[in-house]
Amino acid sequence: MPVTGPASLSSFSTLFVFLIFANVGVLVTPKSTIEPCSNSNSCNALLGYTLYTDLKVSEVASLFQIDPISLLTANAIDISYPDVENHILPSQLFLKVPITCSCVDGIRKSVSTRYKTRPSDTLSLIADSIYSGLVSSDQIREANSISDPSVLDVGQNLVVPLPCTCFNGTDNSLPAIYLSYVVKPVDTLAGIASKYSTTITDLMNVNAMGSSAIDAGDILAVPLPACASNFPRYASDYGLIVPNGSYAITASHCVQCSCGPGNLKLYCMPASLAVSCSSMQCRNSNLMLGNVTAQQSSAGCNVSACSYGGFVNSSIVTMLSGISPTAMPRIAAISSAYSPTFLGHQRFNICSSTRPTIGRCHFTYVFSGAKYKFASRI
Helix, strand or coil, X not given: CCEEEEECCCCCCCEEEEEEECCCCCEEEEEEEECECCCCCCEEEEEEEECCCCEEHHHHHHHHCCCXXXXXXXXXXXCCCCCHHHCEECCCCEEEEEEEEEEECCEEEECCCEEECCCCCCHHHHHHHHCCCCCCHHHHHHHCCCCCCXXXXXXXXXXXXXXXXXXXXXXXXXXXXXXXXECCCCCCHHHHHHHCCCCHHXXXXXXXXXXXXXXXXXXXXXXXEEEECCCCCCCCCCCCEEECCCEEEECCCCEEEEEECCEEEEEEEECCCXXXXXXXXXXXXXXXXXXXXXXXXCCEEEEEEEEXXXXXXXXXXXXXXXXXXXXXXXXXXXXXXXXXXXXXXXXXXXXXXXXXXXXXXXXXXXXXXXXXXXXXXX
């Protein structure tokens, strides 16, 4: 009989960790963190998925009924790579799979995935191998009202309920996206915390754990630091949030957004897929989206950037804003680390706060591809 262990988290709903015991009284995995819910809203979430065999990008996307581009961007894979959707991914590769997390029957889960059965399939094979332990055979059986799990019709379309959590898109009051992670035999809670830039305490609080002990097959909710947008509610990409280490394509594949280490703020530029897009030029300026310029003045160096403000009525909203000169190395690092492609060559001058020169700026930053370098102009 399942045993529940409730815990209360500030600003979050109560969590329940379901433990499944064998008849002999020995704990059997998996344990899974469940988020109760009472409304119809949804959020973006991630699944930690390990490939059971070599698969094309398009095959993995089809397995979860998602856009191949969203799979690529979630894993910071270059979408401009030729014929990337047919690129073969090796068996045992770990991927982050983006899904929509809904509120169904009072708990958070994803029910948008369908699987068409093949001649050799069993519920256990589908659950443990094809979906990498993210779901159990019992959950598939219950979701599809299967009375005899030993009999599956070839070509039968099965609902595959998948675990996810939202927690208001925050962790400790900071933007976050939650990854459903299946614990491996070699994993420790400390190792998982280190890998995903969080703490043991945070993982224990999020998952309502009484101790740091974990077992292979457990499914943990892991908060990933993210950068959130502040687009207006009427923008079609309102609420865009991007986990650190990934990027997102928005505005009808015209705009690419990401965030970087030490500065979890959204930074957007034209996407490499941009073909037929509305204007990306900032009003009253010759700057395009993602461009930065600097001008010397009596007060110092004024740095301006053309920023993204959302996708409204099929138009790309841009805004001219001022930024600190000291932020430019961070922006360059963000583009280098998290932007698989960078449009052309962008040159702009940045004033040095440590070695000012009269009438001109001290450094030139050159973005080329996903690289950047510093060229002194003393």
